[in-house]
Amino acid sequence: MTVPDGRSFIEEGSPAHDFFVVTDGRVKLFTLLPDGRRQITGFAEGGDFLGLAASTSYAFGAEALGTAVLCRFPHASMQRLTDRFPNLEHRLRQEASRELSLMQARLTLLGRKTARERLATFLMERIHLLAPPCHANASQVEFDLPMPRTDIADYLGLTIETVSRVLSAFKREGLINIRGITHITIMQPERISAIAEGLE
Amino acid sequence: MTVPDGRSFIEEGSPAHDFFVVTDGRVKLFTLLPDGRRQITGFAEGGDFLGLAASTSYAFGAEALGTAVLCRFPHASMQRLTDRFPNLEHRLRQEASRELSLMQARLTLLGRKTARERLATFLMERIHLLAPPCHANASQVEFDLPMPRTDIADYLGLTIETVSRVLSAFKREGLINIRGITHITIMQPERISAIAEGLE
DNA sequence: CCCCAGACTTGATCCAGGTCAAGGTGAGGG
DNA sequence: CCCTCACCTTGACCTGGATCAAGTCTGGGG
Structure with a gap:
C-alpha cells in the first residue's frame, strides 16, 4: 500500500478495521478539535506500528509525510497471525508499552x-x-x-x-x-x- | 500491599521489577522535571494496571491518593502467568492500547x-x-x-x-x-x- | 466549641507565547 | 534564467494564564 505525500489514510473516529505497519517513508498521526485546532500525537516511520488498539474506532487520523509505504492487516488476519504465533502478542504488547512510556514524556513536554x-x-x-x-x-x-x-x-x-x-x-x-x-x-x-x- | 495516603511506591527512573494492579483506592502517576515541575500523567483506581511496559525502568513515579491497596507481581511471575494463560497477554495488550487511545486525547488537551x-x-x-x-x-x-x-x-x-x-x-x-x-x-x-x- | 494548619480563593500585576501583518526565500516550472 | 507560490521569518502588539500576595474556609483535635 503506497500513500502519496499529504494523503490521509486514517480518518479520526472512523471504524478501525485495520492494523498498519510502516514499511518505508513517514506518516504523521493527529487529532483534531471541531474548530480545526490540531495536535500531532506522533510521527511514525519504517518499522512502526499503527492502530495497535483493537478498539472499534481510530483515536487519531493519519497522513503521509512524503510518499509512504505501509502494510495493512485487517484485524481478522491479525487475529489469525496471533493465534498462530503467540509470541507476536507479546511483541505487540511490548510495542504498545514502549509507546506508552514515550507518551508520558510527551505529556510532560506539553503540560510543563x-x-x-x-x-x-x-x-x-x-x-x-x-x-x-x-x-x-x-x-x-x-x-x-x-x-x-x-x-x-x-x-x-x-x-x-x-x-x-x-x-x-x-x-x-x-x-x-x-x-x-x-x-x-x-x-x-x-x-x-x-x-x-x-x-x- | 497497602499504601498509606501520600506514600510514594514507584520512583521515576528506578529499575522496573514489578507490575501492579490497583485493587482498592486510588493512585496518581507523574513525571518530574529536575527543577520540580510536575506533570500528573494519570490517575489509576480499582482494576487499573501499572507498569505495563516490561522495560528496564519506570517512566513515571506513583503515589497513593488516599489509602490504596495494590497487588504486586514481579516480572518473573508475570512471565509465568502469561506462559500459562496465553489470553492474558492479549488482555494486557488491550489494556495498553486502550490507555494509548486515552493518551492521544490527553495530548490534545495539553497541547491545544x-x-x-x-x-x-x-x-x-x-x-x-x-x-x-x-x-x-x-x-x-x-x-x-x-x-x-x-x-x-x-x-x-x-x-x-x-x-x-x-x-x-x-x-x-x-x-x-x-x-x-x-x-x-x-x-x-x-x-x-x-x-x-x-x-x- | 474554639483553634489552628493546610488547602482553597481572590485580586493585582506580569510576561511567554499567541495573533496579526508584512516581508523574505528557494525549489520547481515555464 | 527568472517567476511564482508555498513556506518560512521577522516585527509589533495583545492576551490568557502565570506569578506574587493577601485573605478565607474548613475540618479535625483538644
Whole structure:
C-alpha cells in the first residue's frame, strides 16, 4: 500500500478495521478539535506500528509525510497471525508499552515545558532517531527535518511563528545551524540536551 | 500491599521489577522535571494496571491518593502467568492500547485546549468514571473529587490558581455547584460537554 | 466549641507565547 | 534564467494564564 505525500489514510473516529505497519517513508498521526485546532500525537516511520488498539474506532487520523509505504492487516488476519504465533502478542504488547512510556514524556513536554525546552527536546528526539554511532560522542550532529514547521508546531503545542523564532534564537546563540529550510546541524548537543531537561 | 495516603511506591527512573494492579483506592502517576515541575500523567483506581511496559525502568513515579491497596507481581511471575494463560497477554495488550487511545486525547488537551476547556474535559472524565446509569440522561450529576486542586492543576498543565478561578467561574455561570471543597454537582452537563469540545 | 494548619480563593500585576501583518526565500516550472 | 507560490521569518502588539500576595474556609483535635 503506497500513500502519496499529504494523503490521509486514517480518518479520526472512523471504524478501525485495520492494523498498519510502516514499511518505508513517514506518516504523521493527529487529532483534531471541531474548530480545526490540531495536535500531532506522533510521527511514525519504517518499522512502526499503527492502530495497535483493537478498539472499534481510530483515536487519531493519519497522513503521509512524503510518499509512504505501509502494510495493512485487517484485524481478522491479525487475529489469525496471533493465534498462530503467540509470541507476536507479546511483541505487540511490548510495542504498545514502549509507546506508552514515550507518551508520558510527551505529556510532560506539553503540560510543563517552555517553548525553548520543547524545541530542544524535539531536536534531541531527532538525534536519537539517527543510527546510534552518529551521536555516540560526536561534538556535532546533522540531519534533515522531514516535516514542515507547521507540523513541528502542531506536534509541540506551539504556533509556527514561535517554532521559527526559537530556532532562529538557537541559531543566533550558536547552538545549532540551519541550511536551507530542512537541514539542521546541532553545534552544541550537550547544551541543547541541558535546555531540553529544563536546566538552563 | 497497602499504601498509606501520600506514600510514594514507584520512583521515576528506578529499575522496573514489578507490575501492579490497583485493587482498592486510588493512585496518581507523574513525571518530574529536575527543577520540580510536575506533570500528573494519570490517575489509576480499582482494576487499573501499572507498569505495563516490561522495560528496564519506570517512566513515571506513583503515589497513593488516599489509602490504596495494590497487588504486586514481579516480572518473573508475570512471565509465568502469561506462559500459562496465553489470553492474558492479549488482555494486557488491550489494556495498553486502550490507555494509548486515552493518551492521544490527553495530548490534545495539553497541547491545544484552553484552561476552561481543560477543566470542562476533566469534569466530563469524572462523570464517565461513574457507573453508567448515573449519567445516562440525567440532567444533573454529582460526585466527589478525590484529589486536591494541586493535583488537578498538575494533571491539566495549569496552576492551582487557574483551576480555582475557572471552577469559580463555572459556578458563577451556573454550570456547576460546589459544596465543601470536594463535592461537585454538574448542573448543565451538556454545556460542560460543549465547552470540553471547544464549542463555546 | 474554639483553634489552628493546610488547602482553597481572590485580586493585582506580569510576561511567554499567541495573533496579526508584512516581508523574505528557494525549489520547481515555464 | 527568472517567476511564482508555498513556506518560512521577522516585527509589533495583545492576551490568557502565570506569578506574587493577601485573605478565607474548613475540618479535625483538644
